[in-house]
Amino acid sequence: MSQHSLSQHSFLPSLARPTRRAALAAALLLPLAACSSDPSDGSGTGGTASDGSGTSAEGLTLVDPWVKAAEEGMTSAFGTLTNDTGRDLQLLAASTPSAGMVELHETTGDGSGGMSMQEKEGGFPVPDGGELVLEPGGDHLMLMDLAAPLRPGDEVELTLQCEDGTELVVTATVKDFAGAQEHYEPEGSAGSGASDGGGEHDGHDADAHDADGHGDHGADEHGEDGAE
Amino acid sequence: MTSPADRTPARPGRRHLLRAGTLGAGALGVGAAGVGLGRSLGAPSAPADSAEEASTHWAPYGGPTVPFHGVHQAGIETPAPASATLLALDLREDVDRDGVLRMLRLLTDDAARLTRGEPALADTEPELSSEPASLTITAGFGPGLMSRAERPAPDWLAPLPAFGIDELEEQWSGGDLLLQVAADDPLTVSHAARMLLKDARAFTTPRWGQTGFRRSPGVVRPGSTLRNLFGQLDGTANPAPGSEHFAKVVWIEDGPFAGGTSMVVRRIRMDLDGWDEADRGARDAATGTRQDDGAPLSGGDESTPPDFEKVSANGFPVIGEFSHMRRARGVDDGEHQEIYRRPYNYEHAPAPGSGLLSEAGQVFVSFQADPLTQFLPIQRRLDELDLLNQWTTPIGSAVFAIPPGCAEGEFLGQSVLE
Numbered sequence: 066m067s068q069h070s071l072s073q074h075s076f077l078p079s080l081a082r083p084t085r086r087a088a089l090a091a092a093l094l095l096p097l098a099a100c101s102s103d104p105s106d107g108s109g110t111g112g113t114a115s116d117g118s119g120t121s122a123e124g125l126t127l128v129d130p131w132v133k134a135a136e137e138g139m140t141s142a143f144g145t146l147t148n149d150t151g152r153d154l155q156l157l158a159a160s161t162p163s164a165g166m167v168e169l170h171e172t173t174g175d176g177s178g179g180m181s182m183q184e185k186e187g188g189f190p191v192p193d194g195g196e197l198v199l200e201p202g203g204d205h206l207m208l209m210d211l212a213a214p215l216r217p218g219d220e221v222e223l224t225l226q227c228e229d230g231t232e233l234v235v236t237a238t239v240k241d242f243a244g245a246q247e248h249y250e251p252e253g254s255a256g257s258g259a260s261d262g263g264g265e266h267d268g269h270d271a272d273a274h275d276a277d278g279h280g281d282h283g284a285d286e287h288g289e290d291g292a293e
Numbered sequence: 294m295t296s297p298a299d300r301t302p303a304r305p306g307r308r309h310l311l312r313a314g315t316l317g318a319g320a321l322g323v324g325a326a327g328v329g330l331g332r333s334l335g336a337p338s339a340p341a342d343s344a345e346e347a348s349t350h351w352a353p354y355g356g357p358t359v360p361f362h363g364v365h366q367a368g369i370e371t372p373a374p375a376s377a378t379l380l381a382l383d384l385r386e387d388v389d390r391d392g393v394l395r396m397l398r399l400l401t402d403d404a405a406r407l408t409r410g411e412p413a414l415a416d417t418e419p420e421l422s423s424e425p426a427s428l429t430i431t432a433g434f435g436p437g438l439m440s441r442a443e444r445p446a447p448d449w450l451a452p453l454p455a456f457g458i459d460e461l462e463e464q465w466s467g468g469d470l471l472l473q474v475a476a477d478d479p480l481t482v483s484h485a486a487r488m489l490l491k492d493a494r495a496f497t498t499p500r501w502g503q504t505g506f507r508r509s510p511g512v513v514r515p516g517s518t519l520r521n522l523f524g525q526l527d528g529t530a531n532p533a534p535g536s537e538h539f540a541k542v543v544w545i546e547d548g549p550f551a552g553g554t555s556m557v558v559r560r561i562r563m564d565l566d567g568w569d570e571a572d573r574g575a576r577d578a579a580t581g582t583r584q585d586d587g588a589p590l591s592g593g594d595e596s597t598p599p600d601f602e603k604v605s606a607n608g609f610p611v612i613g614e615f616s617h618m619r620r621a622r623g624v625d626d627g628e629h630q631e632i633y634r635r636p637y638n639y640e641h642a643p644a645p646g647s648g649l650l651s652e653a654g655q656v657f658v659s660f661q662a663d664p665l666t667q668f669l670p671i672q673r674r675l676d677e678l679d680l681l682n683q684w685t686t687p688i689g690s691a692v693f694a695i696p697p698g699c700a701e702g703e704f705l706g707q708s709v710l711e
Contacts, residue, residue, distance in 0.1 A: 075604060084667060127413055131414050131415050134495065181340065216392075216495070217395065217396070217492065217495040217496070218392075218394075218396060218399050219395065238402070238414060240414060240415040240492070241492060241495045242415050
């Protein structure tokens with residue numbers, strides 16, 4: 066069996082299958098998921114993907130991948146990309162069946178105390194022996210046009226593509242997370258607003274007022290829930 | 294295992310330590326966790342060439358871990374650490390079977406990481422995860438969870454019948470999901486409990502939370518019987534953890550819950566102000582044991598079997614027929630049941646205007662394979678007659694089914710919910 070089948074499309078069956086190999090490593094790195102892009106690769110390696118495009122991804126690992134839960138619109142994905150492939154890499158793009166579009170975003174200070182996020186032109190370098198930390202308030206993957214609600218405990222398949230064709234497929238866990246707000250501004254902040262591309266993000270904030278209560282309560286609905 | 298400073302995901306070098314963790318697991322935790330602490334304290338005499346030694350010298354109780362995975366859940370047969378928080382949660386109305394399973398996977402992952410002294414996934418305070426201090430996280434299911442997960446509950450999984458001595462308050466009773474979070478440090482417990490609550494929030498609302506304490510680590514010999522707030526040794530008759538006797542009393546043998554157990558949580562208010570009025574003789578008579586060393590009034594020491602036949606010069610039993618120990622053991626009823634008690638003391642500020650000095654008592658926790666045949670008869674006898682009832686009042690009550698432990702890659706309760 067391939068660990069590929071542990072994607073969100075086969076969530077329930079996956080419950081019955083303990084991680085087969087490198088159990089300790091998998092528990093430390095990806096306890097909720099496994100990540101191998103190659104269905105023929107029966108020896109999934111826990112955190113290190115097999116190659117998905119002909120260029121070996123051996124040694125390229127996304128440690129602790131996770132995605133912030135969202136009912137609709139957009140959200141972010143995080144993890145620590147470590148490169149032990151023996152060559153310098155440039156992370157160029159990412160994709161997922163769960164979102165219409167994924168962008169690589171960086172977060173920088175705007176010079177007035179606020180933070181600004183924008184697409185990272187040309188992607189992120191990941192030197193051999195180095196790592197790229199994707200975290201709330203820092204560099205991250207922006208998932209836009211979500212295909213369906215991403216509920217806590219769901220799994221999301223992410224494909225990371227490097228400039229040289231190296232491809233890494235991982236399964237990320239969806240977590241209820243209060244931070245990583247695209248428009249978050251501390252009170253009194255003089256910043257121009259943490260804009261992440263303009264009006265298309267409006268739907269993100271709208272979630273907070275969407276109390277229709279369908280499905281599990283997403284992270285943005287806690288305001289209402291807390292008053293129960 | 295990584296040192297506290299290296300746990301922040303943004304710091305370089307973390308991955309190397311993570312990998313070390315995959316190889317060394319718990320063994321490295323003690324040393325690595327202590328490096329940062331030693332430095333932050335200045336540790337003048339700590340040998341610079343031995344992080345491990347420095348760690349165990351300056352912070353001997355921060356580093357130890359208790360294995361999370363196993364045949365049984367941790368937090369039952371493992372030594373009861375100093376500090377505990379018990380949380381009962383209710384499932385939100387719209388959570389279905391799939392939701393229950395997703396929640397349990399998240400909570401299991403949190404528990405596995407935190408008990409290793411690692412931050413949970415998306416932990417916003419990884420600095421508070423670096424001292425596991427023998428952290429255990431134990432999950433139990435109420436009837437509501439079993440029903441929502443569309444699986445049959447054990448027939449005993451229901452609220453206990455009402456007892457005459459009960460003055461139960463809704464705020465301390467029931468619950469769909471029980472989380473017992475315990476460690477030798479209250480800050481570790483607090484962070485772990487909050488992390489679990491955050492991941493449970495999309496699926497549950499808090500029902501009740503009870504915090505409790507025992508002796509701090511290093512204060513008394515490990516394995517010593519708990520002293521409760523009445524000053525009594527409490528739990529002398531417990532089966533010894535690790536023994537076959539313990540296994541027989543506690544673990545369920547057959548069925549989906551094999552390897553699991555049942556958990557009774559009773560919040561028992563203790564009237565310390567009233568207890569002050571009782572002199573030593575009255576106190577000892579109430580329990581049938583000596584308050585100072587826990588020995589039965591028939592003589593010997595704490596471990597000496599009580600002689601219930603022994604009578605005084607006046608012909609009355611030395612261990613009175615109304616005494617707690619005699620009643621609990623069923624001496625005059627020709628029956629005997631056993632449970633394993635693992636309680637915690639609690640003490641809070643009294644309600645304003647109550648006139649009390651403190652609001653205190655015991656978070657009574659007992660584990661037994663079958664609460665109906667083990668716990669219930671004991672409680673019925675104590676309900677009928679127990680001099681100690683004069684100073685104790687049950688104000689909360691809940692029963693949970695504790696699923697067996699899980700292996701790596703599995704989630705808690707997987708075997709009973711599949």
